[in-house]
Amino acid sequence: MTLRVFVNERPVTVARGATVRDAVAALDGELAGLLASGAAYATDGVGRPVDAADPIGEGGAILRVIVTARQGPPRLSKELLRRWPKAELHVHLDGSLRPQTMLELARAQGVRLPADTPEGLAEALHVKHAKSLEEYLTKYEITLSVMQTAAALERVAYEFVIDAAADGVRYVEVRYSPLLHRPALTLTQAIEAPLAGIRRAEAETGTKVGVIVCAIRTRPPAESLELARAAAQYRSAGVVAFDLAGPERGHPAREHAPAFEYAAAHGMACTCHAGEGDGPHSIHEALHQCGAQRIGHGTRLGEDPTLLDYVVERGIPLEMCLTSNLHTHTVTTIAEHPFKRYLDRGVVVTLNTDGRLVDGISLTNEYFLAQSVLGLGRQELARVTLNACDSAFLPEYEKVALVSRIQSELEAL
Ligand SMILES: [Zn+2]
The missing domain is CATH 3.10.20.30 (Beta-grasp domain)
Incomplete structure (x- = not known):
């Protein structure tokens, strides 16, 4: 044939x-x-x-x-990059389900989905045709429709870690918003269920996982504060940080500053989506009014040279997502993505998927893109991996252990 x-x-x-x-x-x-x-x-x-x-x-x-x-x-071949020991800091649980699992959950729960085969569903959820960040976010309503039980959340979180481990990820911080599982679940249930799935998968894979809870820009600030309070209870049980996600333009982060303050005062790290759906002033606000220690995306940072200098001097990490930025029209092509320019300029850049299902990618893919389109060499890819380890929201001794594990695996590769 x-x-x-x-x-x-x-x-x-x-x-x-x-x-x-x-x-x-x-x-x-x-x-x-x-x-x-x-x-x-x-x-x-x-x-x-x-x-x-x-x-x-x-x-x-x-x-x-x-x-x-x-x-x-x-x-480096894709197979070698798959085996390359990686760390990921920015990926949404509700953007990373297995299509087959979605179909099974929908059937059991009597939920209607836009397709009834794994391929059809993957295509329907694929955000490559989205016209904006706002349209991109509508895909999450579909994935969330089957994640409204504790058992579903446990399973999805478990499978996410299994899949990340198979993709060569040794450390991952996965995020989602427990607010989006109400009223079906209480905030406590919506936090405990994924933690249980994660613990089960950590034990099986050896991949270490931290959870980041996301407040939502379009929700009332009082809900963000309520979420920060609930999440802080799980600080020693796997929840590592607080984030703000959702449509950026017209929904300033500063409105949620009390939630960030509460999270920080109770020992949680803070990150914030900014500079993706809006300009560098949004990054400025995340850093200076919300105390973000890392920035989710930060793609448009370079439009403000003073802020770029500040981010370099302070070593503020950017959780960058190449393909996702293409899908949300934050960049027109991958070749124009500022990732490599920021790396060369001394920014602590990291590579992430954002949504494995909705963006139709793996972290291996993103490393391959960085190599083949942006021209990163082996040393630069290693720098990016170690940037992610250094920027992890982990206690210092665990960070040292992660860095040394990754370094010795990279040497043996
Ligand atoms: Zn994101």
């Missing part, structure tokens, strides 16, 4: 089961050589980088091979 596919708009015929490399070689041996040496990379029809070793899914597939000027050392 053979497949007909297109490489750089020219048809080629390959055997079923052929890889991207085989298809490129069938068109042009020289181009295949450039791909192998790292002087070129391949993308799919919509411009997402693919690995030379990836199988060609179906007939009619479109591939493009882009020759870069960069003649660096051979690129």
Whole structure:
């Protein structure tokens, strides 16, 4: 059996089961050589980088091979990047469900979903066609519709950690808003259920997990304070930090400052989504009026050079998400994403998925993108991984243990 596919708009015929490399070689041996040496990379029809070793899914597939000027050392394969020991600081539990699990939960709970196959559901939840952060956020209403029982939350949290561990993640801080599980559950139930699933998965995988609770910008500030109070009770049971998420423009973080103050006064770390759906003034507010120690995204930081200098001097980490920023139209293309510029400028940047299901990615993918589109080399990727470890909301002794584990695994890779 053979497949007909297109490489750089020219048809080629390959055997079923052929890889991207085989298809490129069938068109042009020289181009295949450039791909192998790292002087070129391949993308799919919509411009997402693919690995030379990836199988060609179906007939009619479109591939493009882009020759870069960069003649660096051979690129790291996706498989190596999957095994690369990673740490992730910014990912939403309600954006990272398994489609099959959603279908099972919906069936058991009598909830209607927009599709009835895992593939159809993944496509329906995929945010690549969203026009704004606001539209992107509507996908979460669908995932949340099946997460309104304690058992569902426990299962989703358990599976999230299993999947992150399979993606090579050794430490992850996962976030969600217990507020969005009321009235079906109390805040206490909505905090305890995921913690139980996480503990179960931690024991099985050895991946360490912290939970970040998110207040929501569009909710009354009194609810944020109530959440901070409830979350602080679980500070020694796995809840590590307080965050503010939701539509950014027109919903200033400072309105929720009392909740941040309460969280900080009760020993919780604080982070805040900012500079994604709105400009650098939003980052300024998160830092100076809410006491955020890290910034979620911070993509638009560079628009304010003084604030950029401040973030570099203070070593304030940015939890950056490449593909998600493309999906929310915070950037027009990955190539224009400021991640590499900030890294070069000395910002403590980290790589994160934001939503594994809704963005249709893994952390391995994001490392692969940083390498193939932004041109990060092995040393730079290691820097990014260690930035995440250094920026973890962990007690100092646990952070030291995490850094040394990751360093020795990276050396052995
Ligand atoms: Zn986020």
